[in-house]
Amino acid sequence: MFNQKTLPSTQQNTSLQQRLQQRAENCFQSGLQALQMAHGQGFQDPLTVRRACEALIETIRLQREDLRPYLMLSYLFAIHEDFGMAWQYLLAAEQLQPADPDVLQFRRQLQRRQAGNDQPETEAEPVAPVAEAGVEPGVESDQDQAYLALELRLRNRIQALQRQVPAVVTANPSVLAELEEECQRFHEQQQRLAVRIEALAASHDTVGLYKWLEQLDQLWEPYEWALRQSRALTAFKHKIQQTQLQVLTLLRQSVAARSLAQIQQLERELEILLDQCDHFTHIQEALLRRQVPIDEVEPVYRNLLGQVDLFRETLDECLATMPDDL
Structure with a gap:
């Protein structure tokens, strides 16, 4: 050897x-x-x-x-x-x-x-x-192959959703728009899958397929919740910002006020603003009870409260400097 x-x-x-x-x-x-x-x-x-x-x-x-x-x-x-x-x-x-x-x-x-x-x-x-x-190939009928392919498609989508990063509640308009588009695409895909399942109902038992379709809806529910809360948070932030613009206008009017009647009208506006701020506080508390993060809104709201305080101080100064004969 x-x-x-x-x-x-x-x-x-x-x-x-x-x-x-x-x-x-x-x-x-x-x-x-x-x-x-x-x-x-x-x-x-x-x-x-x-x-x-x-x-x-x-x-x-x-x-x-x-x-x-x-x-x-x-x-x-x-x-x-x-x-x-x-x-x-x-x-x-x-x-x-x-x-x-x-x-x-x-x-x-x-x-x-x-x-x-x-x-x-x-x-x-x-x-x-x-x-x-x-x-x-071709051992199964076309309907059998369609059933297996659809079954695999549903399983893959379920696995993909289980691995997907959870949606985040946001008041950012661009991020919210992306979430809305994503939810829209999901519902369109669900509708197409439902049509394909219905087409197989005459030749196959489709109960299992519908259960997987329902499971997809359940897995997607956190994204729907995030979308609803994001819309609410964005609308709330927009209301605060609109109120901020209103306060700035009232501040300019208070600086230019020259009569007691003008100041009294501005005081009435201040009372309305204070009620509005109380309402905003209740909204924040409701959001927190729903476990919605308000980090994006809190700084804007604190800024509004600071503007309202400045408006009140300006009115007090106007009253203090107003001639007695007015």
Whole structure:
């Protein structure tokens, strides 16, 4: 038996390459098996999907020239609507074999799927890599495929919402506008999903789908609450700012007052302002009871109180300097 150390370097390299190729093929077969299993489960088991991803990624690490794992990973990410990663692996495949028919076909399918993201997935689902892997497309009916695709879509949206950063109550108009747009998009998506579920009612039991749709509404409720409170907080801040402008006008009038009648009218305006400030205090207390943060409003309100105090002091000075014969 020859000692491997005595083999020529070319033979050693060949032997090493063969071992790497075998390890890569073993990883690929493991990924293929997990992918077939995930496909059979409608991609509902995250552990199976993860096993497939890990094995295919390891295949690429061992054998970067193999086209198959790139396409399969692109397919997996497209199924889960992570189009950024889907395109990343597809572009890597194109760099290897840009004219490969499977690569070209999958690019078209991925483009259709991304463009029709809110359409039934059966119209644009990239299936070429899975078909090559031995999963027979077309075994389920079109309605079955639509049901599985919609089920996966709902599950993915639920998971995405559970990971999403909670909405924050704000009196910032631009942030509020973004939150309003986000809520509008959510309701439009919910309506489209409801239409798709209704279309499946004749051929499938859709109770489970409606429950997931309801779960999405429940998960979104904190965003609706944040939107309602943000609108209330923004309106409250606007009222305070409008009152500030009114106080500035009254301050100018008090400085220019030359008669007792003018000062008495301004005193009546002061009483109205004091009542308004009491009303604003009650609004702040109500917001706090609803656990609405008022950090954006408090400084504006304190500034208003300072202006009202200045207005009152100015009136007192006017009265003190008013001639007695007036």
